[in-house]
Amino acid sequence: MVLNDRIGSARFVTKTNATTLDPFKATEQGYLGVIVNGAPQFETLVEKVHNLRSVFDVRNLRKLSEVVIIYGYQDDPEYMYDAAISHHADGIIYAGTGAGSVSVRSEAGIRKAEEAGIIVIRSSRTGNGVVPVDKGLPGLVADSLNPAKARILLMTALTQTKNPELIQHYFRTY
Template sequence: ATAATTSTTVSTVTPTTTPDKQTNHLPNIKILATGGTIAGSSSVNTDTTGYKAGALGVETLINAVPEMKSIANVSGEQVVNVGSPDVNNEILLKLAKRTNELLARDDVDGIVITHGTDTLEETAYFLNLVVKSDKPVVVVGSMRPATAISADGPFNLYNAVKVAGAPTSKGQGVLVLLNDRIGAARYITKTNTTAVDTFKSVEQGYLGAVVGDQVYYYNKSTHKHTTSSVFDISNLTQLPQVDILYEYQNNGRYLYDAAVAAGAKGIVVAGSGNGSLSKTSSEGAEAAGKKGVIIARSTRVGSGVVSPSTTDAASNFVSTDSLNPQKARILLMLALTQTHDVNQIQTFFNEY
């Protein structure tokens, strides 16, 4: 929804009532709403591109799916209400802190986060690295606004609540639920601009699926996450600046110089092929590396591993394994909150 208007205001979290103490055997699930197309609205029910993202509040989303009451005690909080291109570091920190606060409570069994799909994988991966609990956290979005014929949001939300309440979802890391599939935040990515089946996990596969009334798991993430992650944002008020630069023919080094001048502590390169940089990019990247900036070689290809090179560390370069550039940026920001040592950061990229 490129034409969609969004607001970037970071609103205050409005505390809502605690879910009823376990008077029934249903799980207590908290829905944290952030906006996106799942909260999108248009006056035309065939409009799937020009609608306003982040238009509806969390109570409207919950009230649209009363069926959730039979599978969970659901309550909601509006964290922000924006299109996901406007989710920034401030919102990430606020959302992660609130998620950790809620998960520490005995009366919360799981969290569902409603989110725009454009940058959903970045938020999900960030949470995957900083949530300090093995209780389920499920990030959900939709491709059609709530007002559209065959809107996909309500069923996605219902399924997300079901997954968040399933005992088998514990310890799986942060999950992404759209289109009946359960993806791992580490592996899932948006692959199509508008199609409903846009979230794919091409190389690593989905973790599971929701079919009928059942939640099925088939795989586990092999990467560190949540309770096995060393990253801790509880005392952070900001994250280090990490920018992404894209490789293309005839590029110049001035973008590297500009990023360093603007304060970048890390640069992720969406390299060509297996993380390649042109000679001119390499000059810019190596000059940045000499100033202590970490250069993370990812790829613009969309899938596959960027393999390590023996010359990386000497230039302050790391390779990003199978993390795409936008997820590599998330990990590099968190890595830089702990260390500037290139070898330690490479180890993070191997493990997370």
């Protein structure tokens, strides 16, 4: 992304203000470079280019998978997962506290959703940082993607596979 002569990775740039003229920032990871006299000047080596040769060719799709975001908080209700299951959601993004922490009720809901064949991704509602893999918790992890970006990646990933290992690989790669 290029905004205000700053080059940022779409993975790490996010909107940080609702009304300012320069609301998009790469707060934690920083920018890849700048535009100088109309030409890009990269300060960070970019190893991957995600373009039309990506595994995600959605040009012929009419509709993406149904993925909902469930916002986590202390003692959040399990019935949100029941609603996603009954409405046949393909995926759920759990926007957890801290590093994707899960309440007891949400853990039960996530396990129920996974048993129903729904892919669940744990993310963080904090805006920055990585959600680590925790073998004791259900769900895959969004890595450093915020809930909104994780939703888009899961919607796209589900056009290719429902394999949890491959989907987790996509979250580490894209």
